[in-house]
Structures are given as C-alpha cells and as structure tokens.
Amino acid sequence: MATTKKDIRALSKEQLREFFVKQDDKAFRGNQVYEWLWSKSAHTFEDMTNLSIETRQMLEDNFVINHIHVDTMQKSSDGTIKNAVRLHDGLIVESVLIPTKTRTTACVSSQVGCSLDCRFCATSRLKRMRNLNPDEIYDQVVAIDKESRLYHNKPLSNIVFMGMGEPLMNYNNVLKAIDKITSPEGLGMSPRRIVVSTSGVPKMIRKMADDEVKFKLAVSLHSAIDEVRTSIMPFNATFPLKDLREALVYWFEKTKNRITYEYVVWKGINDKREDAEALVQFCKFAPSKVNLIEYNPIDDGEFQQADSAATDMYVSILERNNITVTVRRSRGKDIDAACGQLANKQ
Numbered sequence: 650m651a652t653t654k655k656d657i658r659a660l661s662k663e664q665l666r667e668f669f670v671k672q673d674d675k676a677f678r679g680n681q682v683y684e685w686l687w688s689k690s691a692h693t694f695e696d697m698t699n700l701s702i703e704t705r706q707m708l709e710d711n712f713v714i715n716h717i718h719v720d721t722m723q724k725s726s727d728g729t730i731k732n733a734v735r736l737h738d739g740l741i742v743e744s745v746l747i748p749t750k751t752r753t754t755a756c757v758s759s760q761v762g763c764s765l766d767c768r769f770c771a772t773s774r775l776k777r778m779r780n781l782n783p784d785e786i787y788d789q790v791v792a793i794d795k796e797s798r799l800y801h802n803k804p805l806s807n808i809v810f811m812g813m814g815e816p817l818m819n820y821n822n823v824l825k826a827i828d829k830i831t832s833p834e835g836l837g838m839s840p841r842r843i844v845v846s847t848s849g850v851p852k853m854i855r856k857m858a859d860d861e862v863k864f865k866l867a868v869s870l871h872s873a874i875d876e877v878r879t880s881i882m883p884f885n886a887t888f889p890l891k892d893l894r895e896a897l898v899y900w901f902e903k904t905k906n907r908i909t910y911e912y913v914v915w916k917g918i919n920d921k922r923e924d925a926e927a928l929v930q931f932c933k934f935a936p937s938k939v940n941l942i943e944y945n946p947i948d949d950g951e952f953q954q955a956d957s958a959a960t961d962m963y964v965s966i967l968e969r970n971n972i973t974v975t976v977r978r979s980r981g982k983d984i985d986a987a988c989g990q991l992a993n994k995q
C-alpha cells in the first residue's frame with residue numbers, strides 16, 4: 650500500500666527543529682535527528698539510539714526515510730565500479746566510481762532518464778521519468794564513498810555530475826544535494842572538488858553565476874558550429890551557441906572561474922581544421938580547458954571516434970592558442986560504465 654507519510658529528509662534542519670517544538674520537545678532534538686539522517690546516513694528510526702524509544706516511535710508514526718538500495722554492483726577490470734541504484738518508487742539510475750592513482754571520483758545521476766536528445770548518448774534513449782530528489786543524489790555519493798573506502802582504501806575525493814540526466818534541468822535539487830555534500834553536517838567535501846556538467850542551458854548558467862556557486866562548471870560542447878551541433882545535439886536549435894556563449898561570458902565575468910569543455914571528435918562530423926578553429930574562437934574569451942574525451946560506442950555504429958591524426962590536429966591548434974587541452978581515456982567500458990553508456994542495461 651502506498652504510504653502517505655512524509656519523507657523526513659525533505660525537511661530542512663530548521664523545519665525539523667520546529668517540528669519538535671510543536672511536539673513539546675526541544676528544538677535541539679531536530680539537530681540530533683538531522684545528524685542521524687545526513688552525516689550518519691541512518692536508514693531507520695530505530696538506528697537513532699540517542700533518542701528515546703517513544704520519540705523514535707513518534708517519528709515512525711509520522712515519517713518515512715526513503716533511501717536508495719544498490720541493486721547490483723559491477724566491477725570493471727580497471728577498478729571502475731558501476732552501481733544500479735533502486736529508488737523508493739522502483740525506478741533505477743546508475744552511478745559510477747572511477748579510481749585513478751591520485752583520486753577517486755563519483756559520477757552521479759541527476760535525473761531518471763534524460764529529456765535531452767544527444768544522438769551519441771545511450772541515456773537519451775531512456776525517456777525522462779522524473780527528477781531525483783536531493784537525498785537520492787546525496788545517497789549515491791554516500792554509497793560510492795563507502796565502496797571507495799572498502800575497495801580502494803580511501804575516501805571519495807571528487808564528484809562529477811556526469812551520470813544520467815541534465816543537472817541544470819534539476820537545478821534546485823542538485824544545489825540542495827551539493828549543499829548537503831559540502832556541509833560539515835553532511836560529507837564536508839570541498840565544492841572545488843565537484844563538477845557539474847551541462848549540455849548548456851543558458852538561463853541556468855546565468856542563474857548559477859548569480860547564485861555564486863562554488864563548484865566547477867563543465868560544458869559538453871562537441872561542436873562550436875551551430876549546424877553541426879544541432880545535428881548531433883538537436884536541443885541546440887532551442888539554445889544556440891550564441892546564447893550559450895553569452896551565458897558563459899556572464900558566468901566568467903561573475904565567477905572568474907575557468908570553464909572546462911567536454912568534446913568528442915567524431916569521424917566525418919567534427920574532425921576538420923575548421924571545426925577546431927571554431928572551437929578556439931568559441932572559448933578564447935576566458936581561460937578554458939578542453940577535455941578531448943574518447944567516444945564510447947553505443948551499438949548502432951552511426952558515430953565513430955575520429956583517428957588519432959584528427960585528435961593531434963585539435964591538440965596542436967588549441968595549444969597554439971594557449972588553450973589547455975587534455976586527451977582523456979575512457980574507464981569502465983567493459984561494464985558499460987563510461988560516459989554516455991549509462992542506460993540501465995545489465
């Protein structure tokens with residue numbers, strides 16, 4: 650039977666304090682419960698051992714704690730781990746742990762499915778079902794942090810919002826989750842170790858700048874020529890490059906933060922000199938970094954990674970124009986955990 654009890658983790662600390670005052674208890678009780686819910690990740694009211702049995706029962710009568718379950722965990726030969734995460738309503742999202750020598754990174758989802766239609770991305774084949782709640786985003790990070798400690802003997806060091814979904818189309822919840830992740834009452838991580846990756850929603854990039862967020866921004870550009878970008882990322886027709894660029898100029902003026910661009914070079918699509926030159930023109934207004942990422946095939950063979958000569962051409966043109974460029978290899982390909990491969994198949 651569907652429960653009508655409220656998810657207690659939808660309440661802020663202040664709301665929890667008020668709740669206890671209304672129950673003729675001390676506001677401080679709210680702080681205790683908040684700590685159990687967030688920094689201690691309690692899954693049941695019973696776990697809250699510094700509360701009286703009556704208080705725990707009263708909470709049980711009024712609320713539920715919705716938490717995620719890691720349904721399956723797959724391990725890649727390179728140490729990458731992919732979790733299929735079951736939400737309280739049965740829907741599934743995926744998150745990934747990517748270990749390297751110097752860091753362990755969580756790649757988390759922000760939506761169930763995605764409403765964007767990037768033609769090279771497996772997640773775009775899944776209909777967008779709903780946004781994730783802040784606690785569902787937070788829980789993915791907690792689950793990966795545990796796995797990082799267990800399998801790699803170190804805590805999680807970085808987080809990227811590069812899993813399923815478009816984070817800027819679930820901005821409020823992503824922001825709330827990041828608040829919890831960075832707060833000392835949550836995981837206490839530095840916002841400088843968090844990257845939000847977007848396909849480029851100009852209005853929301855401006856909003857992020859106005860909100861003076863402290864995390865980093867990455868833009869999945871893939872082409873700086875409208876016609877080409879629209880052919881592979883059709884929503885570019887609604888948010889053309891001119892609008893995206895203006896929003897990024899605004900972001901840079903307000904935050905002075907370097908912008909990272911994610912970029913795949915595909916055979917016959919964006920592998921010509923004029924493509925690289927357009928990229929330089931697009932991003933040279935601010936200190937920029939271009940990550941040339943490896944394409945992870947998603948079955949139908951329509952897109953193919955360009956040959957290394959095309960990548961070399963991009964690298965030399967970007968470097969000549971003082972734009973930082975890195976060539977990134979994919980991780981976790983054997984378990985479909987690499988960028989763009991998250992599609993709930995097991």
Ligand code: SAH
Pocket residue numbers: 767769770771810811812813814815816846847848849867868869911912913942943944945946947988989990
């Ligand atoms: N919606 C957000 C975050 C999810 S996608 C965004 O677009 O940024 C995370 C990154 O994976 C993006 O840079 C995206 O362009 C890239 N990506 C998607 N499909 C890919 C594929 N098949 N191979 C390599 N990268 C891919």
